[in-house]
Amino acid sequence: MDVDLRKLRYFVAVAEESHFGRAAERLHITQPVLSRQIRALEHELGAQLFTRGKQSTEMTAAGHQLLEDARPLLAAAQALGRRVQRAAHGGSTFTVGFMPGITVTGAVRDFTARHPELDVQVVRTSWDTQVQAVHEGLLDVSFVRLPVERRGLTLRPVFREPRVAVLPSHHRLAGKSSISIADLAAERLLQDPDAVPEWRDLPDRTSDDEARARPAFDTVEEKLEHVATSGGFLVLPLSTAAYYTHTGVARVPVDDIGPNEVCLTWSAARHSALISEFVGIVAAQR
Structure with a gap:
């Protein structure tokens, strides 16, 4: 049909x-x-x-x-449609997406050296756009942070890293060497709860967070500024938290939550020799 x-x-x-x-x-x-x-x-x-x-x-x-x-x-x-138009106009490009804190320089440099005829571009994505940009053909491949909706995608694990809580520097937990996720049960989460299921599923969570609208943020910098000035907390991968410096926030390890997993992803409908080659380069560097 x-x-x-x-x-x-x-x-x-x-x-x-x-x-x-x-x-x-x-x-x-x-x-x-x-x-x-x-x-x-x-x-x-x-x-x-x-x-x-x-x-x-x-x-x-x-x-x-x-x-x-x-x-x-x-x-x-x-x-x-985008790929056909690009090919029709002589555009030989390969676009790599990446999330904040993920370094893609080595893989992109090696891939570019093998294909000097290609215009290899890198595009920074966000939690909201990291998958949709692949589906819409804006990215050939993308480094994404799980969890993501896997439907229509092929994913290859790349690496895992610890996650940390980001709190105001004057917060009661800011000086701790580590905390548990239960220590944050009464705090306001400033990101999608699906990104922190361990907090979302706490049975004794007393925060009225679900009834309150979360601020809309476009960048990690905006999130950190909100933590510093208005309170609340984030749970971020260690590399993301370490990449951005802000004197008004503190990073605290969380002992009882799993690591963040980074995967390389592309459309499951595509069978491209260039994509396969890029995947091989990334695998060889890990």
């Missing part, structure tokens, strides 16, 4: 907006046109995707499954 990507984009807009009118505005089409396209998609798939009410639109179980599958499919199609 052939799936119309345009209809999939329409479906994702309705799923994300939970409203046909708002989705139509977002897509710059009329609501009747959008409704006809969604009905056609339901007919093609043989499944009802939404239950339509006067106030909102809810996804069915089939709709939830389609949304899970549609997003990586649309991202892969977008990535394909």
Whole structure:
């Protein structure tokens, strides 16, 4: 069965907006046109995707499954378009993503030496973009910090490193040689709890953190500044915490949490000799 990507984009807009009118505005089409396209998609798939009410639109179980599958499919199609356009315009590039604290110089230097004809670029990513940039074709490979959503990706472990708590320098725990994650149960976490599942799953956590909106940060520097001036804490890989210096924060080892794992990742749909060669270079250097 052939799936119309345009209809999939329409479906994702309705799923994300939970409203046909708002989705139509977002897509710059009329609501009747959008409704006809969604009905056609339901007919093609043989499944009802939404239950339509006067106030909102809810996804069915089939709709939830389609949304899970549609997003990586649309991202892969977008990535394909980028790569084809780049090739059509004579662009011979290879792009490597990396997270803060991860040094990629050696691997990139060796790869560039082997391929002087390539424009090898490095791009800094973030917790929110490290995987999506691979799906969208902005990166050929990327060094990512787990946990990540593995769907649609191939991952190769690179190294593991300890994690530390980053606290205000005047905090009661700042002078400790080490702490346990339970010592932070009453503190406010300033990052996605999925990045620190050991804290999220504490049975005696008393913080009202879940009910409070977290500040939005674009960079590690902003996070550290917030810790120093407004309190709260972060759990960061040691290399990331050590890379950024700030007199207003302290790093404290956490004894009972696992290390952070760094992996090299790329799209599972790609079978590129250049990617395989880069993976080999990274493996040989570890």
